[in-house]
Amino acid sequence: xxxxxxxxxxxxxxxxxxxxxxxxxxxxxxxxxxxxxxxxxxxxxxxxxxxxxxxxxxxxxxxxxxxxxxxxxxxxxxxxxxxxxxxxxxxxxxxxxxxxxxxxxxxxxxxxxxxxxxxxxxxxxxxxxxxxxxxxxxxxxxxxxxxxxxxxxxxxxxxxxxxxxxxxxxxxxxxxxxxxxxxxxxxxxxxxxxxxxxxxxxxxxxxxxxxxxxxxxxxxxxxxxxxxxxxxxxxxxxxxxxxxxxxxxxxxxxxxxxxxxxxxxxxxxxxxxxxxxxxxxxxxxxxxxxxxxxxxxx
Amino acid sequence: xxxxxxxxxxxxxxxxxxxxxxxxxxxxxxxxxxxxxxxxxxxxxxxxxxxxxxxxxxxxxxxxxxxxxxxxxxxxxxxxxxxxxxxxxxxxxxxxxxxxxxxxxxxxxxxxxxxxxxxxxxxxxxxxxxxxxxxxxxxxxxxxxxxxxxxxxxxxxxxxxxxxxxxxxxxxxxxxxxxxxxxxxxxxxxxxxxxxxxxxxxxxxxxxxxxxxxxxxxxxxxxxxxxxxxxxxxxxxxxxxxxxxxxxxxxxxxxxxxxxxxxxxxxxxxxxxxxxxxxxxxxxxxxxxxxxxxxxxx
Numbered sequence: 208x209x210x211x212x213x214x215x216x217x218x219x220x221x222x223x224x225x226x227x228x229x230x231x232x233x234x235x236x237x238x239x240x241x242x243x244x245x246x247x248x249x250x251x252x253x254x255x256x257x258x259x260x261x262x263x264x265x266x267x268x269x270x271x272x273x274x275x276x277x278x279x280x281x282x283x284x285x286x287x288x289x290x291x292x293x294x295x296x297x298x299x300x301x302x303x304x305x306x307x308x309x310x311x312x313x314x315x316x317x318x319x320x321x322x323x324x325x326x327x328x329x330x331x332x333x334x335x336x337x338x339x340x341x342x343x344x345x346x347x348x349x350x351x352x353x354x355x356x357x358x359x360x361x362x363x364x365x366x367x368x369x370x371x372x373x374x375x376x377x378x379x380x381x382x383x384x385x386x387x388x389x390x391x392x393x394x395x396x397x398x399x400x401x402x403x404x405x406x407x408x409x410x411x412x413x414x415x416x417x418x419x420x421x422x423x424x425x426x427x428x429x430x431x432x433x434x435x436x437x438x439x440x441x442x443x444x445x446x447x448x449x450x451x452x453x454x455x456x457x458x459x460x461x462x463x464x465x466x467x468x469x470x471x472x473x474x475x476x477x478x479x480x481x482x483x484x485x486x487x488x489x490x491x492x493x494x495x496x497x498x499x500x501x502x503x504x505x
Numbered sequence: 506x507x508x509x510x511x512x513x514x515x516x517x518x519x520x521x522x523x524x525x526x527x528x529x530x531x532x533x534x535x536x537x538x539x540x541x542x543x544x545x546x547x548x549x550x551x552x553x554x555x556x557x558x559x560x561x562x563x564x565x566x567x568x569x570x571x572x573x574x575x576x577x578x579x580x581x582x583x584x585x586x587x588x589x590x591x592x593x594x595x596x597x598x599x600x601x602x603x604x605x606x607x608x609x610x611x612x613x614x615x616x617x618x619x620x621x622x623x624x625x626x627x628x629x630x631x632x633x634x635x636x637x638x639x640x641x642x643x644x645x646x647x648x649x650x651x652x653x654x655x656x657x658x659x660x661x662x663x664x665x666x667x668x669x670x671x672x673x674x675x676x677x678x679x680x681x682x683x684x685x686x687x688x689x690x691x692x693x694x695x696x697x698x699x700x701x702x703x704x705x706x707x708x709x710x711x712x713x714x715x716x717x718x719x720x721x722x723x724x725x726x727x728x729x730x731x732x733x734x735x736x737x738x739x740x741x742x743x744x745x746x747x748x749x750x751x752x753x754x755x756x757x758x759x760x761x762x763x764x765x766x767x768x769x770x771x772x773x774x775x776x777x778x779x780x781x782x783x784x785x786x787x788x789x790x791x792x793x794x795x796x797x798x799x800x801x802x803x
Contacts, residue, residue, distance in 0.1 A: 352761050385684070440684055464689075465731045
């Protein structure tokens with residue numbers, strides 16, 4: 208059993224002098240099939256691969272309504288200038304808008320939907336709160352890649368998330384093909400924690416949201432993980448979703464295809480794993496990136 | 506029948522004020538199944554899609570020997586400084602070496618191999634010469650994309666290639682997956698000639714080999730071609746090859762996977778379609794990019 212003292216200790220040290228591979232110390236699935244919408248087979252697959260694809264999470268009508276609402280946000284000039292909005296370095300298009308569950312009533316409602324939060328509660332075996340939410344727009348023709356990283360490494364180092372007890376859901380607002388920058392996961396990589404080399408610069412998030420450099424594994428580590436696990440590319444139609452563990456090694460290629468790729472991305476963290484002081488940064492990132500309000504989703 | 510006068514006329518104008526879609530005026534397959542190694546079904550598929558995948562063109566042993574020879578060329582400091590070598594803008598790694606059939610006896614031998622030149626002669630219905638050859642190295646982790654283009658548009662505008670009677674072969678020296686920047690082709694796009702807007706700058710090739718900007722279709726044109734044709738991603742093991750028509754709309758995404766992607770790329774042109782003065786540039790590109798010696802491969 209994990210005690211309060213364990214949550215204060217830094218069991219996943221990172222951003223030090225040398226890269227290191229450490230074993231995962233936490234379960235991946237924290238409850239069972241009786242506790243929510245995911246069946247025993249789904250839980251087993253999530254446990255093994257670190258992710259679970261859901262073919263049809265929301266209807267075509269919901270996709271349309273969400274897309275209209277979120278595209279509307281992009282054309283709001285005040286929001287474009289807001290720090291919650293990330294602009295693509297070259298194309299000047301909106302790449303992401305954070306705290307989208309605060310900005311959009313439709314997204315807030317979606318998150319409270321049992322199909323979404325129910326799965327998160329089930330996987331994490333407790334009440335959950337939203338650690339981060341955002342909408343990502345990867346434009347056609349010029350979408351930039353997202354380099355390989357484990358989200359948990361950043362959340363631990365920069366947001367103070369103690370343990371691996373968080374799960375992300377990426378809900379597709381557009382069709383995902385292998386050629387339009389779909390999510391790539393190294394299945395099984397969630398069992399290994401790559402402790403990254405290099406200290407965290409002040410206000411690292413300002414550049415890392417555009418292009419992450421600190422907190423990414425070396426080429427050698429990635430080649431090693433690839434040799435063990437390979438790469439799965441998550442394809443499927445709009446309305447589907449992928450849930451993935453906080454420590455999955457994942458990334459996505461650029462996109463020169465004419466098809467944009469948009470998704471809503473929500474991170475649920477267990478209320479028993481609430482963030483503390485960062486483990487490898489001077490101060491926590493702003494709350495629109497890593498929430499400091501741990502009120503459970505109801 | 507095509508007369509000499511037709512070869513002087515500019516039936517595929519480009520680099521003007523406005524983009525335009527023009528029909529292809531030339532056959533795709535210039536002979537039949539009795540004329541070479543490709544069977545009737547293969548020719549039919551090439552005619553329809555504009556490309557043909559060959560699963561096993563050369564042996565694993567040949568792949569190894571070629572790879573050793575070509576990687577050797579990369580570490581030749583004199584050749585690195587040679588204008589035939591293209592260096593990646595960011596990573597400083599060798600991206601391409603041109604005229605590789607002149608630099609490498611093994612590649613020269615490969616090109617003369619009936620499995621290679623025989624197929625080209627069959628598709629083009631005549632003797633053929635090498636218009637261009639190169640080896641491409643797309644490094645892992647940081648491989649840059651190749652934006653959409655029709656090779657013929659450039660060869661016509663900048664090298665003076667009169668008609669669509671050339672074929673490329675890309676021979677894989679590494680495995681191609683959907684996630685390591687494999688070749689993408691819009692199947693059937695070879696039937697449409699996208700006449701591109703914009704004049705050719707002086708010495709355009711010096712920048713276009715790194716990043717092509719002139720001679721690429723607009724977003725609207727690419728979205729239109731995609732709606733008609735979709736995208737095929739050419740995957741398969743090392744030793745395989747893809748032959749594709751000079752007017753296929755093609756490109757490739759960047760590559761953050763740990764797997765490098767290398768291939769030998771050879772363009773065969775019909776001796777009856779030898780290059781003339783460029784149709785939309787002041788002078789032809791250097792001969793290491795577009796040959797001015799039309800001696801048939803024997």
